Amino acid sequence: MSRKVLVFQHNPWEGPGLFLLRAAKSHKIKLDIIRVWEAPIPKPKDHIALIVLGGGPNVDQEHIYPFLAEEKKAIRIAIAQDVPYLGFCLGHQLLADALGARVGPNFQSSLGYVKGFLTRAGRHHPVFRNLPGQMTLFKWHGQAVQEPLPGHINILATSAECQVEAISMQGRPHILGLQFDNHAAHPENVRTWISMDSKWLATLQDREINPAALLADAHSFKATIQEQSIKLFDNFFSLIH
Secondary structure (H helix, E strand, C coil), X not given: CXXXXXXXXXXXXXXXXXXXXXXXHHCCXXXXXXXXXXXCCCCCCCXXXXXXXXXXXXXXXXXXXXXXXHHHHHHHHHHHCCCCEEEECHHHHHHHHHCCCEEEEEEEEEEEEEEEEECHHHHCCHHHCCCCCEXXXXXXXXXXXXXCCCCCEEEEEEECCCCCCEEXXXXXXXXXXXXXXXXXXXXXXXXXXXXXXXXXXXXXXXXXXXXXXXXXXXXXXXXXXXXXXXXXXXXXXXXXX
């Protein structure tokens, strides 16, 4: 009997990345994917975990994206019930918001492949077990979790482009968020993201994206990120057995 993980998806093309899909299959986990803009948002009933993906909305844009209000309620219920949680990008920011942290514009747009560094808390966190202290991160965001953070939130990773790259609840390592999107760093995913987000990329004032160079990086870092993603997902799913 397969185990089920509830997944919140925020736009048609930004679903679970290939690395996440392969990890779920290898662990015999069924992903129940909810397209939150067109379907009722359920509570994580009969699910072993909640995964919340990234997407275009900002955390405070409920007036533009009404589904955010119900999604925030579901996330708070999941946390109150101690349901294991893994957030990527917007999912990371929604977790931080639910835990009382501020989310707002990052000091710069962060896109493409950057060096990330585990903090002391990150090096001791079970989800990063057997992973190097310096990792390659695939980034795709303009908003970020803002410091200072409430005392019950640990910063697990940081980078030159974003101070808060990963967080977890104090004493509850199975509830965490990752600002980076390594689950979708496969070249096929990156090619889709470049194509579908071309209008947003063209509006950026602080940097210019070279699609050919970005795809070249995706191929260059594919093997490393795939290996590290396998370990990360193995570690996360081991927390929810």
